[in-house]
Amino acid sequence: MEKKQIVPLGKWGQNYLIDKNIVHKIVAEFNPKIDDLVIEIGPGKGALTKLLSQKLKKFYAVEIDKRVINELKDSFPNLILINKDFLEIDLNGFIAHKQKIRIIGNIPYNLTSPIIFKLIEHREIINDAVLMVQYEVAKRIFAKPQTKEYGILSVLLNFFSETKFCFKVSANVFRPKPKVDSAVIHIFLNKKLPEGIPPNLFIKTVKAAFGNRRKTLKNSFANSIYKEIKFDNIDFDLSRRAESLTVDEFISITRFIANNAEKNN
Template identity: 60%
Template sequence: MDEKIQPLKRFGQNYIFDKNIIQKIIDEFNPQSEDLVLEIGPGRGALTSELIGKTKKFIAVEIDKRIVKKLAEKFPELEIINEDFLKIKLESFVESNNKLRIIGNIPYNITSPILFKLIDERKFVSDALLMVQYEVAKRIIAKEGTKDYSLLSVLLNFFAQTEFCFKISPNVFYPKPKVYSALIKIRFYDSLQEDVDEKLFISVVKAAFGNRRKTLKNSLSNSIFRTIISRSSSDSISHLLSKRAEDLSIKDFVELYKYIEKNL
């Protein structure tokens, strides 16, 4: 890839170049011949060059027109989509029952929107292997009662199985970021253990973490669920409302959701 293409801050570009780390990532991804793979932000093609030709179909989504031109020259057989990943519809890339496998070194500044998009469109996604900021990775795998436990911890582990693969030094990127990165694996469940209205469940969890330093009752009293919560002082849900969001397990959040859903 042409070294003259300089990373752009507005796209959050940090190109990975260390061959040992690249190989570790590919080994973790373990591409198979029947896979349908989509790469988010291929950049200079470090991962692309290791994946192309190894799967049934390989698609790269790249927002930067400069890079698209260079990738097309280097990999003429590569299907490149010059779009913002957040604006594409994943359904349009799925073939029959073959779900997408997603890989990418994703921009730190849009990590949460990308993760929420994957949750929203997970029926078209088998799994994702993503390089994210180390602090975000810790939040993704955190357990209740810890300082890293967050909205992402609850939602990703409700809809998927998550795994922390390994920590990545800033020294393997250009330009060198000021923080460590980590590789995270997300495997979406084919079916959920709990029957929930997904949008409502997500809204409940978001509202609970709206003021994470406050008790759940105070936090939810400032949300769209305030009327329901104001009537709950003597109800069966009161044992949860005295806690903070970070102290609730996923099972507790499901219980809270069911109470709110019943009383809407």
């Protein structure tokens, strides 16, 4: 019986990877061990899944598209499929395995930021992630201060992880061919964080600072959740803009806010 042709859907940001060389390069970077706890995001037609199935005793995949579920199940007996949106699954449900999760995937580009934020949120139970992302997003992730690409993703991934730019990927290796190039990145989430800095407060501080990108920090904070904080005594020039700050400077501001909040309680 001839297999039904499945057309990638734009509503889910589907672009199927069709180049075997790229698939091998991605899995080589991931370097899975037979007993690793692996979750693949969006296996689609199974380009990465096929190679992963040869290297893992069992693994998981989260796929929202019901059209490919049966074919994936039939093709890969050691694959446990979860037919949901990755952003809606409870990663804490995997804690019973008593090992850290490893993530891999050619992810929907329109969901890159939410997916990365979810990984950061669950960093205590995730070891690392190898992701295919839009090249322009990769440039933002690795951007330096004083550049137009530098922003929230740059700061947060620098703070919470060690991140590696693996390689650029041409649009020609996908079906349908997207209008942009891609890149593979490797995020390691076992970085030791500075003491005395509440992680959630750091995230809120960075988001507040970039909330009005063209405004000074003073104005950005005045229009944020920190509008009640008195910054009069901060040893920092709040006439600067968020894009000029290093990660260490964001840490310094977060520490001031944390201490100020304690005094007001």
